Amino acid sequence: MVVDLPDISVNAKLAPMADCEHSWMCHGEILALDTILDNWLGPTLALLHCAACGNPALLHLVSWRGNGLAERIYAIRLVDPMARNTYLTNINRDYCDLTRKASETEALISACSQSARLVLITGPEMIVEAFSRNLFNPPVMDWQDVKTETYESWLEFLPT
Numbered sequence: 001m002v003v004d005l006p007d008i009s010v011n012a013k014l015a016p017m018a019d020c021e022h023s024w025m026c027h028g029e030i031l032a033l034d035t036i037l038d039n040w041l042g043p044t045l046a047l048l049h050c051a052a053c054g055n056p057a058l059l060h061l062v063s064w065r066g067n068g069l070a071e072r073i074y075a076i077r078l079v080d081p082m083a084r085n086t087y088l089t090n091i092n093r094d095y096c097d098l099t100r101k102a103s104e105t106e107a108l109i110s111a112c113s114q115s116a117r118l119v120l121i122t123g124p125e126m127i128v129e130a131f132s133r134n135l136f137n138p139p140v141m142d143w144q145d146v147k148t149e150t151y152e153s154w155l156e157f158l159p160t
């Protein structure tokens, strides 16, 4: 008699993942970033993963304000694990080639979900203060283009 245990264990692991709310949907959660891709007084573009289900995600800055720009609204988008791994392999191999790095980052962004959760994070500890119930699709932009003026209007979507 053959008992197909591996299949059973895979199903058991996948089932809760589909229902996962993800760890950034939690007040007081400290976000652990895997790779910081860009930063200004703190991360502005980074890879992280859900502490509960392990799904990788991209975090990008939407707006900011405050002392040292420590109050930050980010968007978090799920990313395909394969695309994330390919990206990390490629940028590590061609780290000195900045043009290549930029095009790899673009490929990574295009492999992300079109819908994002908004989170309000305070730094430098990266604590989740609030998160959006709805999904949004704010543009991924360089931190140089991120405005403080839009902060209040984004904040409306982040009930505390």
Ligand SMILES: [Zn+2]
Binding pocket: 020, 021, 022, 023, 050, 051, 052, 053, 054, 055
């Ligand atoms: Zn999750």
